[in-house]
Amino acid sequence: MNHIQLFENFDNMDNKKVKLRLMGLNGNAYSLxxxxxxxxxxxxWSKEEIQKVIDKCMSGDYDNLLCTLMDNTEEPDVDPDIxxxxxxxxxxxxxxxW
Numbered sequence: 001m002n003h004i005q006l007f008e009n010f011d012n013m014d015n016k017k018v019k020l021r022l023m024g025l026n027g028n029a030y031s032l033x034x035x036x037x038x039x040x041x042x043x044x045w046s047k048e049e050i051q052k053v054i055d056k057c058m059s060g061d062y063d064n065l066l067c068t069l070m071d072n073t074e075e076p077d078v079d080p081d082i083x084x085x086x087x088x089x090x091x092x093x094x095x096x097x098w
Contacts, residue, residue: 019076
């Protein structure tokens with residue numbers, strides 16, 4: 001398959017997105033593609049759909065990989081009942097708990 005065919009097929013994926021938080025992951029290219037592949041499989045993507053994204057990731061440089069993954073992922077839904085891990089300041093509001 002040549003690059004033109006790859007990108008024509010890629011454009012026909014109906015804007016499917018994998019729910020995956022890229023921030024905080026190991027920045028290694030293979031680690032990122034592995035995290036994407038695993039999440040996509042868990043969310044019902046076919047091997048062919050996953051491979052199209054991986055092929056596009058590998059068709060350029062690291063910036064291309066990041067852009068491709070960002071184009072094909074979205075932040076997972078956040079449960080409002082779960083405490084926000086990033087909001088650690090709340091833990092220090094009451095100095096009597098030290």
